Amino acid sequence: xxxxxxxxxxxxxxxxxxxxxxxxxxxxxxxxxxxxxxxxxxxxxxxxxxxxxxxxxxxxxxxxxxxxxxxxxxxxxxxxxxxxxxxxxxxxxx
Amino acid sequence: xxxxxxxxxxxxxxxxxxxxxxxxxxxxxxxxxxxxxxxxxxxxxxxxxxxxxxxxxxxxxxxxxxxxxxxxxxxxxxxxxxxxxxxxxxxxxxxxxxxxxxxxxxxxxxxxxxxxxxxxxxxxxxxxxxxxxxxxxxxxxxxxxxxxxxxxxxxxxxxxxxxxxxxxxxxxxxxxxxxxxxxxxxxxxxxxxxxxxxxxxxxxxxxxxxxxxxxxxxxxxxxxxxxxxxxxxxxxxxxxxxxxxxxxxxxxxxxxxxxxxxxxxxxxxxxxxxxxxxxxxxxxxxxxxxxxxxxxxxxxxxxxxxxxxxxxxxxxxxxxx
Numbered sequence: 516x517x518x519x520x521x522x523x524x525x526x527x528x529x530x531x532x533x534x535x536x537x538x539x540x541x542x543x544x545x546x547x548x549x550x551x552x553x554x555x556x557x558x559x560x561x562x563x564x565x566x567x568x569x570x571x572x573x574x575x576x577x578x579x580x581x582x583x584x585x586x587x588x589x590x591x592x593x594x595x596x597x598x599x600x601x602x603x604x605x606x607x608x609x
Numbered sequence: 610x611x612x613x614x615x616x617x618x619x620x621x622x623x624x625x626x627x628x629x630x631x632x633x634x635x636x637x638x639x640x641x642x643x644x645x646x647x648x649x650x651x652x653x654x655x656x657x658x659x660x661x662x663x664x665x666x667x668x669x670x671x672x673x674x675x676x677x678x679x680x681x682x683x684x685x686x687x688x689x690x691x692x693x694x695x696x697x698x699x700x701x702x703x704x705x706x707x708x709x710x711x712x713x714x715x716x717x718x719x720x721x722x723x724x725x726x727x728x729x730x731x732x733x734x735x736x737x738x739x740x741x742x743x744x745x746x747x748x749x750x751x752x753x754x755x756x757x758x759x760x761x762x763x764x765x766x767x768x769x770x771x772x773x774x775x776x777x778x779x780x781x782x783x784x785x786x787x788x789x790x791x792x793x794x795x796x797x798x799x800x801x802x803x804x805x806x807x808x809x810x811x812x813x814x815x816x817x818x819x820x821x822x823x824x825x826x827x828x829x830x831x832x833x834x835x836x837x838x839x840x841x842x843x844x845x846x847x848x849x850x851x852x853x854x855x856x857x858x859x860x861x862x863x864x865x866x867x868x869x870x871x872x873x874x875x876x877x878x879x880x881x882x883x884x885x886x887x888x889x890x891x892x893x894x895x896x897x898x899x900x901x902x903x904x905x906x907x908x909x910x911x912x913x914x915x916x917x918x919x920x921x922x923x924x925x926x927x928x929x930x
Contacts, residue, residue: 592700593775596693598680605764606681606707606727606772607664 612705612727613776615743617677620703621778627853628674628786629667631794632843633916634659634801636836637813644820650832650891652824656817657836658843659809661797670790676782683770687761690771691754694740698732705774706730708742708752708760727774728752785855788927795924802917811913818906825899831890832899838884844877862926869923872916879909 610626617623640653647653662670671677684690697704708728731741734751742752764771804810824832851870859866883905890898 592702593680593682593777596682596696598682598773598775600678600680602664602668602679602774603681603683603772604664605769606774607667 612729612743613671613677613679613774615729616703616705616776617675617778621677621776622780623675623677623778625849625853626671626675627846627849629670629850630660630662631791631798631847631850632658632661633798633847633920634661634843635810635813635817635840636801637808637817638836639808639816639820644824646828646830646832649830652832652834654820654834655836656813656834657839659801661794670786672782673784674782674786676779678777678779679774680777681772681774683772684761685765685770687758690761690773693773694730694732697730702775703729703731705776706742707764707772707774708744708757730773785858788858791854791858792924792928795920795927799917799920799924802913802920811910811917814910814913818903818910821906822903825902829896831887831894831896833887833891837887841877841880841884844873844880847873848877858927861930862923865919865923865926869919872912872919876909876912876916879905879912883909 610629614623614626617626636655636657636659638655638657642653645653668679671679682693684693694704694706705727706729708726726744729743731743731749733739734741736751738754739751740754740757741749743749761771802810805812807813807816821834848870851866851873854866883902886898886902886905890896
């Protein structure tokens, strides 16, 4: 017997309920973060638990506890701490 | 780049990175010994995409379109790394750290394999000797310092530093992607898909599909193909890219853009289902979840055969204006 969350997500995603994993549900094209949040609210699950695949980016951004917080003015902090411009090959290609 | 985009969205008022690139490609890195388990359930061969951008072009587009700059620092000393993380956390500055996903306790493949990955650091965790990290699958999690140290040492054993990355933005920059860049991406996709080698394009997809069908006849255990998950992400990205195209560029290509959107949406769903089948088979330890794989792959291949012509038609229409 599938639980309510699995049934609901399966309906949203248009897949069989048995294709929804137990611990991480999968978002599909056309499912907004708001949809997933509503499911989360109704079921008591955390939205990030429900978000994967195509919804990953929106899910990550919304995980911040205070999304209205803007980047503070850090002046030359990063340069002073030894940060250099660009991206090392290891972080792009590995 | 998901971590960069998350910071850009939440802290730097960039709503998305949709205009960075368009890509339809396949890359098959097949083990010389043939398809087999490397460390079950992970296979010894990867099937993935081939991105159209080398690093310099990627950074240039990030800066040109969104005013985003990246900076980094390499660490040779773990204590210095932790001290800097504390300093950023005290000022509520998100930084990105490389961290192998498979060092995450609770991951089904934890300890089995290695993978390049990035996470956002939130400073010390609530539990002793943990770091608070934000990761796409796990959300906010508490990563044991011992796992972080293990990842740090793994990179040091590879003979290189361990990196942190900072994302910043010049808010005045918000340019459209140029037509030559778009045409170059479309050409790269056509070249990849039409390649006649077995490690690229539709030829690679055909060989991979055949290998998977043979493999399913030999084994009865769940498996996952390294890199496979990137394909559904690529097609999702393509849909966003098409939606974000400057209308002045696509005025004469409405029919071709619509046809491509339909193709990408259909294929996205199938690549999603293919990946879901593998993930579900592993997470539930249920080999039956893979039963539909051969039929799905055959259906996808039949549709993918039309993709190069659709891209060529779109390219021609955009070029013509």
